[in-house]
Amino acid sequence: xxxxxxxxxxxxxxxxxxxxxxxxxxxxxxxxxxxxxxxxxxxxxxxxxxxxxxxxxxxxxxxxxxxxxxxxxxxxxxxxxxxxxxxxxxxxxxxxxxxxxxxxxxxxxxxxxxxxxxxxxxxxxxxxxxxxxxxxxxxxxxxxxxxxxxxxxxxxxxxxxxxxxxxxxxxxxxxxxxxxxxxxxxxxxxxxxxxxxxxxxxxxxxxxxxxxxxxxxxxxxxxxxxxxxxxxxxxxxxxxxxxxxxxxxxxxxxxxxxxxxxxxxxxxxxxxxxxxxxxxxxxxxxxxxxxxxxxxxxxxxxxxxxxxxxxxxxxxxxxxxxxxxxxxxxxxxxxxxxxxxxxxxxxxxxxxxxxxxxxxxxxxxxxxxxxxxxxxxxxxxxxxxxxxxxxxxxxxxxxxxxxxxxxxxxxxxxxxxxxxxxxxxxxxxxxxxxxxxxxxxxxxxxxxxxxxxxxxxxxxxxxxxxxxxxxxxxxxxxx
Numbered sequence: 001x002x003x004x005x006x007x008x009x010x011x012x013x014x015x016x017x018x019x020x021x022x023x024x025x026x027x028x029x030x031x032x033x034x035x036x037x038x039x040x041x042x043x044x045x046x047x048x049x050x051x052x053x054x055x056x057x058x059x060x061x062x063x064x065x066x067x068x069x070x071x072x073x074x075x076x077x078x079x080x081x082x083x084x085x086x087x088x089x090x091x092x093x094x095x096x097x098x099x100x101x102x103x104x105x106x107x108x109x110x111x112x113x114x115x116x117x118x119x120x121x122x123x124x125x126x127x128x129x130x131x132x133x134x135x136x137x138x139x140x141x142x143x144x145x146x147x148x149x150x151x152x153x154x155x156x157x158x159x160x161x162x163x164x165x166x167x168x169x170x171x172x173x174x175x176x177x178x179x180x181x182x183x184x185x186x187x188x189x190x191x192x193x194x195x196x197x198x199x200x201x202x203x204x205x206x207x208x209x210x211x212x213x214x215x216x217x218x219x220x221x222x223x224x225x226x227x228x229x230x231x232x233x234x235x236x237x238x239x240x241x242x243x244x245x246x247x248x249x250x251x252x253x254x255x256x257x258x259x260x261x262x263x264x265x266x267x268x269x270x271x272x273x274x275x276x277x278x279x280x281x282x283x284x285x286x287x288x289x290x291x292x293x294x295x296x297x298x299x300x301x302x303x304x305x306x307x308x309x310x311x312x313x314x315x316x317x318x319x320x321x322x323x324x325x326x327x328x329x330x331x332x333x334x335x336x337x338x339x340x341x342x343x344x345x346x347x348x349x350x351x352x353x354x355x356x357x358x359x360x361x362x363x364x365x366x367x368x369x370x371x372x373x374x375x376x377x378x379x380x381x382x383x384x385x386x387x388x389x390x391x392x393x394x395x396x397x398x399x400x401x402x403x404x405x406x407x408x409x410x411x412x413x414x415x416x417x418x419x420x421x422x423x424x425x426x427x428x429x430x431x432x433x434x435x436x437x438x439x440x441x442x443x444x445x446x447x448x449x450x451x452x453x454x455x456x457x458x459x460x461x462x463x464x465x466x467x468x469x470x471x472x473x474x475x476x477x478x479x
Contacts, residue, residue, distance in 0.1 A: 155319070
């Protein structure tokens with residue numbers, strides 16, 4: 001590990017450097033956008049959005065997702081500048097290691113790996129459960145193995161093939177969201193030829209007739225805003241794929257802007273249509289609000305269609321998560337902080353050993369969810385939720401220290417291919433909002449377990465690093 005000032009201070013080059021250590025730079029801007037979209041758009045929108053509306057109310061849910069979109073924008077601007085400065089695969093911990101310190105980079109890497117490893121297991125489980133709608137006699141674990149083999153194959157062929165598969169996975173989800181916004185929006189204007197339309201609300205009258213705009217007070221908005229932050233996790237995958245992107249200086253900012261705009265339109269637009277269509281008392285976790293809206297406007301086979309879309313959404317998120325896990329382990333090994341075997345690449349430039357270990361981690365999470373759902377799995381899920389915001393905080397803090405060191409040592413900000421605006425306001429504001437969300441968890445009995453397990457986990461990462469690598473890192477810095 002070399003957190004040298006030289007790396008921080010050199011202005012990023014607009015041209016694409018050669019792929020480091022054999023990873024192929026084969027993905028373009030559209031692949032980056034769909035990888036990020038695939039990681040973000042999942043059960044958090046298709047399933048859990050009903051719970052958000054039930055707690056925050058119609059307008060409150062829209063406000064909560066607007067806040068989440070704003071935080072994503074702040075984090076992504078910081079990420080864009082860092083990803084061009086350090087266009088390496090699995091780059092989150094590189095940002096932190098070279099801008100803050102190697103121990104912080106180490107903790108960030110393992111937090112993010114564990115977050116997605118847990119998500120992979122949970123997504124396999126949820127997909128298997130949904131398949132029982134059509135195949136009730138087949139055990140869930142059978143589908144989990146089938147889906148695991150499918151995603152492993154997509155990731156093992158090549159990074160371009162992975163990006164291409166994720167592109168089409170995400171297309172299905174995006175099409176469902178656009179259909180909801182267009183058809184649901186048209187119904188709100190009185191155009192619903194497939195249904196009787198007798199009880200269908202007009203425009204935003206549902207905001208006033210379903211218990212008020214904030215049925216649980218503004219506190220409901222604050223509580224759900226914490227969950228909304230987690231719903232937007234995955235947007236940072238652009239940084240993970242930076243090392244396998246052609247022309248990072250051009251494609252990363254382009255993908256970042258496209259991702260933020262699309263998430264704002266898709267998430268806020270979908271929530272607005274759902275909240276205006278379905279009374280908040282009728283929303284929850286028992287049915288996808290997408291199914292409720294499509295059924296209300298007379299879409300035939302709405303439940304079956306959305307069941308397919310949600311399974312696709314879960315597999316898409318798992319596909320992005322497996323990619324992220326493998327690259328994070330590869331990057332750790334490349335820095336000397338994980339076994340060297342994890343660096344081994346195939347002829348196509350795929351870190352197959354790291355990919356296999358990550359898949360085993362996901363299957364271990366799956367097993368724990370069945371064997372010990374109230375102990376081991378609860379710990380893993382809590383740490384995963386804590387990790388998302390923790391990684392965002394690491395990104396914003398890394399950007400703050402990176403830019404400050406760059407300017408202090410004579411760097412010209414005007415020469416940067418991309419620079420986050422309004423420095424230092426953006427990283428400070430983003431870090432503060434993320435920190436507030438973690439503090440707020442202490443007041444939510446449903447989420448406080450994340451602090452109980454997340455904080456000790458981070459402390460253990462720091463302790464292990466200093467015990468295992470501390471002397472070597474200090475010697476490297478002196479050298």
